[in-house]
Amino acid sequence: xxxxxxxxxxxxxxxxxxxxxxxAPRAAAAAPAPARRRRAPRRLVLAIVLxxxxxxxxxxxxxxxxxxxxxxxxxxxxxxxxxxxxTLALGTPIRLSEAHGILPFTLPSRLADPDAVxxxxxxxxxxxxxxxxxxxxxxVFREGSGFLDKLVHTSTAVKRVRVQGAPxxxxxxxxxxDFIYGGTPRLSQPTLLWTKGGLTYRLEARDxxxxxxxx
Amino acid sequence: xxxxxxxEADLVDRARRGDGDAYDQLVRAHQDIAFRTAWLVSGxxxxxxxxxxxxFVKAWRALGRFRQGAPFRPWLLAIVANEARNRRRSAGRxxxxxxxxxxxxxxxxxxxxxxxxxxxxxxxxxxxxxxLERLSDEDxxxxxxxxxxxxxxxxxxxxxxxxxxxxxxxxxxxLVRLRAELGEEAP
Numbered sequence: 001x002x003x004x005x006x007x008x009x010x011x012x013x014x015x016x017x018x019x020x021x022x023x024a025p026r027a028a029a030a031a032p033a034p035a036r037r038r039r040a041p042r043r044l045v046l047a048i049v050l051x052x053x054x055x056x057x058x059x060x061x062x063x064x065x066x067x068x069x070x071x072x073x074x075x076x077x078x079x080x081x082x083x084x085x086x087t088l089a090l091g092t093p094i095r096l097s098e099a100h101g102i103l104p105f106t107l108p109s110r111l112a113d114p115d116a117v118x119x120x121x122x123x124x125x126x127x128x129x130x131x132x133x134x135x136x137x138x139x140v141f142r143e144g145s146g147f148l149d150k151l152v153h154t155s156t157a158v159k160r161v162r163v164q165g166a167p168x169x170x171x172x173x174x175x176x177x178d179f180i181y182g183g184t185p186r187l188s189q190p191t192l193l194w195t196k197g198g199l200t201y202r203l204e205a206r207d208x209x210x211x212x213x214x215x
Numbered sequence: 216x217x218x219x220x221x222x223e224a225d226l227v228d229r230a231r232r233g234d235g236d237a238y239d240q241l242v243r244a245h246q247d248i249a250f251r252t253a254w255l256v257s258g259x260x261x262x263x264x265x266x267x268x269x270x271f272v273k274a275w276r277a278l279g280r281f282r283q284g285a286p287f288r289p290w291l292l293a294i295v296a297n298e299a300r301n302r303r304r305s306a307g308r309x310x311x312x313x314x315x316x317x318x319x320x321x322x323x324x325x326x327x328x329x330x331x332x333x334x335x336x337x338x339x340x341x342x343x344x345x346x347l348e349r350l351s352d353e354d355x356x357x358x359x360x361x362x363x364x365x366x367x368x369x370x371x372x373x374x375x376x377x378x379x380x381x382x383x384x385x386x387x388x389x390l391v392r393l394r395a396e397l398g399e400e401a402p
Binding site: 002004005007008009010011012014015016017018020021023024025026156157172173189190206207 | 232233234235238239242246247250251254260263264267268271272274275276310312313339340343344358362363364365390393394397399
């Protein structure tokens with residue numbers, strides 16, 4: 001290594017770098033820069049318009065309330081405290097055939113064989129285990145029942161998706177289930193919602209998209 | 216710069232699966248180098264802050280496309296530097312590099328003179344800094360990334376949007392020009 005390179009490296013340790021600001025890594029982007037005076041090139045305008053259209057098609061607004069099937073998702077700046085040790089109160093155990101008699105649901109192939117099935121308040125819960133521990137919970141309920149409220153932080157990504165051709169919403173991050181069967185709010189894993197045949201499906205699992213998309 | 220206690224690969228894996236806390240830890244571990252890289256590229260603290268903030272959000276949204284097992288920092292720095300390039304200001308408005316506690320390293324009137332070697336040392340740093348400031352943005356950026364920030368060739372290539380070979384040749388040429396600014400002969 002030359003002396004000059006060594007000197008530069010020593011200099012790097014003595015440079016007064018601007019202090020690193022506090023970042024919000026998952027928050028909405030910083031405020032836009034002030035508008036420039038010169039007119040934006042046409043190609044740039046076109047790109048912005050296309051970008052906005054793509055955004056509208058894929059991601060949902062960063063604020064407000066989203067109604068989807070029987071679920072309502074509210075974006076908030078501050079999440080409330082949650083139950084530190086929630087229990088999965090899924091209802092009364094029933095057979096899968098009985099559940100089909102209550103609600104006419106269909107299951108993606110990877111979810112076709114639940115480890116346990118429950119009924120609660122006109123909804124059906126299907127539990128999937130891995131090594132004896134809950135891996136995924138699929139809840140099925142009728143659209144428009146106002147059954148489920150979710151609270152998500154404004155930084156949480158909520159995206160429109162398709163689940164086997166049906167419209168869906170994917171809440172990517174850990175968020176809060178504010179109300180499902182009442183009780184204290186609890187933290188939820190990434191969740192996929194989709195609607196099909198007048199029913200709303202809610203799948204909570206780390207790999208929800210992969211589980212629901214196959215078959 | 217603090218490093219995460221949990222292995223970075225684990226944090227990346229968790230973040231890819233939507234674990235926001237894991238991603239926050241990753242950003243905390245790399246935010247200094249990311250912000251400084253953005254500052255070197257954009258030439259402005261305000262632009263660097265905007266660029267890094269925007270880049271962290273974009274990286275979070277793009278984690279699904281991150282190649283598993285790949286090093287995280289070059290990938291993040293590439294996004295940061297790209298945002299910073301989009302905000303780069305004209306050369307006339309660029310903030311200059313300054314030395315930390317420069318005033319303390321110079322003897323003030325009436326103060327005891329530091330040892331001669333230390334004065335020479337400080338003067339050499341000032342000379343070096345001034346020579347760096349006279350270089351083109353391109354030369355200063357590559358020397359800044361490689362030798363002031365200590366980024367590797369691959370990271371510098373990602374940050375500056377260059378091929379690795381170009382980083383090598385550009386660094387070499389920038390060192391020649393820096394020596395010329397210092398009035399020195401090549402070794």
